[in-house]
Amino acid sequence: MSVPVNIPFLNGNEKKYVNECIETGWISSEGPFVGEFEARYSRYCHRNHGIAVSSGSAALDVAVKALGISSGDEVIMPTFTIISPAFSLIRAAAVPVLVDSELTTWNMNVAEIEDKITARTKAILVVHIYGLPVDMNKIVHLAKKYDLLVIEDAAEMHGQTCHGRPCGSFGDISIFSFYANKNITTGEGGMILCNDDALAERCRKLRNLSFDPALPRFVHHEMGWNYRMTNMQAAMGLAQLEQIDDFIHRKRGMGRYYHDELSFLEESGYLLPKQQTAYADNIYWVFGLVAPSETEKEDLVAYLNKANIGTRPFFWCMHEQPVFASREFYKKTGFRFAERLARCGFYIPSGLGTTREQMGLVVEAIKGFYA
Structure with missing residues (x-):
């Protein structure tokens, strides 16, 4: 018998909800499951806003730009992580500043962060690794002490808590991935979470080619991405969240x-x-x-x-x-x-x-x- 490294678990309402998308014709990002998934997932993580996107990497791209991280800004992050956070920072012309890991939790060594903060440091990018979270109370304390932003990469942490709070509820902006091997999957997909109304609206704009409702359609003043999640993906995510x-x-x-x-x-x-x-x-x-x-x-x-x-x-x-x-x-x-x-x-x-x-x-x- 072959034993794959990952087998998704699709035993809930996934087929029912996806069939509803097909039967109604709502298969694009305009369908109603997208908004419902955003609302339910953000509530689950104790956040005011959820912005569904096409992947966890897309969520990082949008988060970095929405926070205004740009050329020359230093962002402290773990060296041991998937490459996506570093890609997002470097595309923004920011500078990753790396810290070592703990052998106990496999997460970034929070004790190293303070010594690496400089006048150019703008944010701490936390990545929770494999099953245990970073101690976010310590991260939040440092961020407040030095007036830094926190990006919380909780891509692997669906359902996890830290100090009794949901992972994804700590950052100025937080992100999740819904790739096929995650605890909640939409095949591909991601989510941005935040509490700030203006920041959420900025993320929604950036994920949708920076369309501006105040301008004529197809007139753009800023570059964005087509990072939208489809209604079918959101339908699957909603069924997964139920379980x-x-x-x-x-x-x-x-x-x-x-x-x-x-x-x-x-x-x-x-x-x-x-x-x-x-x-x-x-x-x-x-x-x-x-x-x-x-x-x-x-x-x-x-x-x-x-x-x-x-x-x-x-x-x-x-x-x-x-x-x-x-x-x-x-x-x-x-x-x-x-x-x-x-x-x-x-x-x-x-x-x-x-x-x-x-x-x-x-x-x-x-x-x-x-x-």
């Missing part, structure tokens, strides 16, 4: 099962996901493993792939991305924990649709490798 509590329960059950069965790996020097912090319990968006060496990771991954068990490597660090070779932050030092995560980390099948039988096959294969 979010069950999804998080399932994810945590999967995490407990893997922890129980794979804890023996810690004796060989592996790092398993931290189960909880003082401010959050892990939701195990993915179940990652950090091997004691790059060679051991590669050997185990090859063994699993030969057994038709899917894996994915961890993110690669921003300071080692070839595309950034001409940038000032390329190949800087002081990121040893992030580099270990990137080199030695990978995750095993843990999508919402992954069955207990499939997880058992994963565990059996890993135990067989070490037998």
